[in-house]
Amino acid sequence: MTVKNIRFEILSTDLFDSYKKEINNSLAERFEALTDSELSVDTFSFYTSVAAVFSSKIEGESIELDSYVKHKRFDIDFLPDYTRKIDDLYEAYQFAKLHACNQVNLEAAHTMLTKNILPAARQGKERSGNMYVTTSDGKIEYVAAAPQIFNQELQKLFGDLESLVKAELSLSEVFFFASQLHLVFVKIHPFDDGNGRAARLLEKWFLATKLGGKAWFIQSEKNYYAHHQTYYKNIRRLGLEYRDLDFREALPFMLMLPEAINIYSNE
Numbered sequence: 001m002t003v004k005n006i007r008f009e010i011l012s013t014d015l016f017d018s019y020k021k022e023i024n025n026s027l028a029e030r031f032e033a034l035t036d037s038e039l040s041v042d043t044f045s046f047y048t049s050v051a052a053v054f055s056s057k058i059e060g061e062s063i064e065l066d067s068y069v070k071h072k073r074f075d076i077d078f079l080p081d082y083t084r085k086i087d088d089l090y091e092a093y094q095f096a097k098l099h100a101c102n103q104v105n106l107e108a109a110h111t112m113l114t115k116n117i118l119p120a121a122r123q124g125k126e127r128s129g130n131m132y133v134t135t136s137d138g139k140i141e142y143v144a145a146a147p148q149i150f151n152q153e154l155q156k157l158f159g160d161l162e163s164l165v166k167a168e169l170s171l172s173e174v175f176f177f178a179s180q181l182h183l184v185f186v187k188i189h190p191f192d193d194g195n196g197r198a199a200r201l202l203e204k205w206f207l208a209t210k211l212g213g214k215a216w217f218i219q220s221e222k223n224y225y226a227h228h229q230t231y232y233k234n235i236r237r238l239g240l241e242y243r244d245l246d247f248r249e250a251l252p253f254m255l256m257l258p259e260a261i262n263i264y265s266n267e
Contacts, residue, residue: 009156052090054221144189179254223260
């Protein structure tokens, strides 16, 4: 099955031709050149630490990569509040490496990554009420999918994910849809918290499902953090309310993922 045979419910190929024109022609070569860090051992993954640290920093955590590597790789103790949320997210990434990319397993990963964020009853559970994303000064930045429709929208997304997992995709198609899964998931905003962390994990998880373990070495979370103002600006470009989103504005966001390889492929 190819993309042409998929009847998408919520994702779209509309921007693919424009996307393909914009991505670097050396994407395949740069991806194949990715290698693991010399710091990685059987019990420690350096690039999983990079992902967990920078995805957490996007959400306001003050952790530094050097400190976390010392904690995780060399068993150096820090205060628990400094590392526990990142440890939870690290565990979720490790879980993803061993399990299929689907709704059930994403909910299980969300349970892990929110152990020190949400009450146990809300971990891995879709929200039941309205959801607003606010700025630091209390202004509404985004109104997520309403409770009456968000579960239906989420099922559409995971239905499309299932079709994509089964399909034969080119490298550029894999990157295109990974970014789109990330963006649509964030816009649906299905959980009470942890949506951004889960969306960035979903993106990487899909890449690894289609491209193999080398995908876990992509430093996408680091790139999003390094340009986090642009990251949020590009998410906002689509509109204020879910019902009014214009996905024709999604291209700048979707180009940030391949950009990560161009910037960090030689580190």
